[in-house]
Amino acid sequence: MTRSNHAPNTADPLEEYLRNLTRRRFFGTAASTIGAGLGATALSTVLGQQATASPITTPETAEFLANLSHHAPRAKRVIYMHMEGAPSQIDLFDHKPGLVDRYNEDLPDSIRKGQRITTMTSGQSRFPVAPSRFKFHRADNNEGGTMLSELLPYTAAMAPEICFIRSMHTQAINHEPGITFFQTGSEQAGRPSFGSWMSYGLGSENQDLPAFVVMITQGYGNMQALSARFWDSGFLPSEHQGCKLRAGKDTVLYLRNPDGVSREDRRAMLDLASAINHDEYERSGDAETMARIAQHEMAFRMQMSVPELTDISDEPEHVLNMYGPDVRSPGTFAANCLQARRLAERGVRFIQLFMRGWDAHGNLPTEIRKQCAAVDQPQAALLRDLKQRGMLEDTLVLWAGEFGRTVYCQGQLTKTNYGRDHHPRCFSLWVAGGGIKPGISWGKTDDYSYNIIENPVSVHDLHATLLHQMGFDHTKLTFRHQGRDHRLTDVHGKIVHDILA
DSSP states (O other): OOOOTTSOSOOOHHHHHHHHOOHHHHHHHHHHHHOTTOOHHHHHHHTTOOOOOOOOOSHHHHHHHHHTSSSOOSOSEEEEEEETTOOOHHHHTOOOGGGGGGTTOBOOHHHHTTOOOOTTTTTOSOOBBOOOSSOEEEGGGOTTSOEEETTOHHHHHTGGGEEEEEEEEOSOOSHHHHHHHHHHSSSSTTSOOHHHHHHHHHOOSOTTSOSEEEEEEOOSSOOOOOOGGGGOOTTSOGGGSOEEEOSSSOSSTTOSOOTTOOHHHHHHHHHHHHHHHHHHHHHHOOHHHHHHHHHHHHHHHHHHHHHHHHOGGGSOHHHHHHHOGGGGSTTSHHHHHHHHHHHHHTTOSEEEEEEOOOOOSSBHHHHHHHHHHHHHHHHHHHHHHHHHTTOGGGEEEEEEOSSEEEEEESSSOOSSOBOEEEEOSOEEEEEESTTBOSSEEEOEEOTTSOSEEEOOEEHHHHHHHHHHHTTOOTTTOOEEETTEEEOTTTTOOOOOGGGBO
């Protein structure tokens, strides 16, 4: 459709109608022709449009929607553990024993190759090599197992379920753009987060909980700012933004009714607000009006579902012990890992755990030891718990930071000053479950863990691969905004088929 210079800036009417079609309106107008329990995903697919979110309410609907996917999915949910601040791959996953003999030597120019470094180390006259101070062992005591740091013994025991990727690279060199890029596929703020894309594409299996939930743990090292836009929906409808669960009395802010307001009072207030918002939508056609109604209704249902979710009194003692001693302390990584499993059981599509405190510029040995002690047992327990329940096979578990750390020390290398700067050229992460090939390592770096020499994997490649496992062609999961079809992988991304089972 060609627009005149004086025409309003609106999309094609049919496209706009389909994009703004709400579940409630669809149920009211199309149930007789396509079937109860089937939302906008099915209708838009039948009409050749991009899929939008829909709840799955019956086995028949689930089967029908599976047939409408780009391809058969291997996974139905994601648990994404983001280690904010960038863990050091050299001290955890990328074993470089030869560096011991190069202690305090200058990093050769042939390795650095004039590559971009941060302003924190760009003024250094020397770039002293700092080998890891930690021992490495073969995971799970297996002769052919992956070499992992002594700091991760519980994770090492679960290594047969894990795919370690040692050849990740990214564009950003500082935390804010680095985290933004990893979460949204762009260094610029304002794009939808990975979890929002999953909510948009898949909807929720549970009408009483959001499709996308976020939990945060405060770490023990230097902590970077954590912006709410990391789980924002960007230009997607706001109902797809992440819902933050907090530690303490108010798990979700403003969810409890004020003193003196009964549940019946709240229901009457929502009905009145809904009627007014429906009138406004009929007048303006603003999709955010309907998103507001959906969020109000979700909050009302969450008044009952969230207390049940967070009450772990029904968990067996042996399960609690598996997650470690901190599991009973709300907000700890152990408690959040257990909640992640409980959310996954209840049909939440995307569960994101942020663990702060990995930005070790100075006192790395002390800080990373504390960080690993906080995450090692719980994250291994989460994998074990999912596997025991038969859920790991259709749950993608991702563990990643925003970039890596340098082999050279920031500042003068001494016993008391032992830290690393940001390093986007190579870093490590791991993925498990959801049809990912278990018990393997992928990619290789040079002797200094500075450059990738085998099988590089970009952030876009990782996103494309995970979307593939969720049943999506990453080039087709799009949303039209300001005249362009946007996607999580922008115009990039290749599926890493070699790590798929």
